[in-house]
Amino acid sequence: MFVEDGNGSGYRAKVNKNSRLYVNAVSEQEERRATKDGRSYNINTGSIELTSANESGVLYLKNNETQDLHVTTIVVNLGQSTGGSATDDTIIEVIRNPTAGTVVSDETAVDVISNRNFGSSETLTADAYKGAEAKTLTDGDQHILSLISEGSRVAFNIDEVLPKGASIGVTINPPASNSSMDVMVAVLCHLEDVND
Numbered sequence: 001m002f003v004e005d006g007n008g009s010g011y012r013a014k015v016n017k018n019s020r021l022y023v024n025a026v027s028e029q030e031e032r033r034a035t036k037d038g039r040s041y042n043i044n045t046g047s048i049e050l051t052s053a054n055e056s057g058v059l060y061l062k063n064n065e066t067q068d069l070h071v072t073t074i075v076v077n078l079g080q081s082t083g084g085s086a087t088d089d090t091i092i093e094v095i096r097n098p099t100a101g102t103v104v105s106d107e108t109a110v111d112v113i114s115n116r117n118f119g120s121s122e123t124l125t126a127d128a129y130k131g132a133e134a135k136t137l138t139d140g141d142q143h144i145l146s147l148i149s150e151g152s153r154v155a156f157n158i159d160e161v162l163p164k165g166a167s168i169g170v171t172i173n174p175p176a177s178n179s180s181m182d183v184m185v186a187v188l189c190h191l192e193d194v195n196d
Helices: 030-037
Strands: 002-004 012-014 040-044 048-050 056-063 069-078 090-096 112-115 126-130 141-148 153-162 167-173 181-191
Touching: 030 040, 030 069, 030 181, 048 056, 056 153, 056 181, 069 090, 069 167, 141 153, 153 167, 167 181
Parallel strands: none
Antiparallel strands: 002 012, 040 112, 040 181, 048 181, 056 126, 056 167, 069 153, 069 181, 090 141, 090 167
């Protein structure tokens, strides 16, 4: 059995006895397609020095686009701690929908918001702020909590969706007795295709 092309060009598709259509398909990851289309971004705080063993808000990202923003990876880089206890890990917290705190009210733009397609001039409409020692993020819910050793780089491979107005934040709490630790947080994200 064959299915005829409705455009009159003479193409036919084969159908087997179980009524299944024979196809030749190419599968492509959504993130890869978004990068090709210029809808994929790298956001990076740049280096932030934390000078205590207290929690500090280091990243705030709010989607201001019409399309949903998919956060696929959060990368946390931790330098060596000066004075920090070698037996204590650093606490990383990802916060769902923070809306306030000094990272938001006394904002400093992140160091990098870069389109991952080097040939695209598309930009991301978002509030992307970096924190500093003792900055806060409030009014959100704890979403991911992790312990990481100093001097580490960890990638959280996630797939979180931020509709317009939704936000995500990251706080870092260095080990006990820390007096200096350089940290950096990066986010890989992409906008949903408007045609989907």
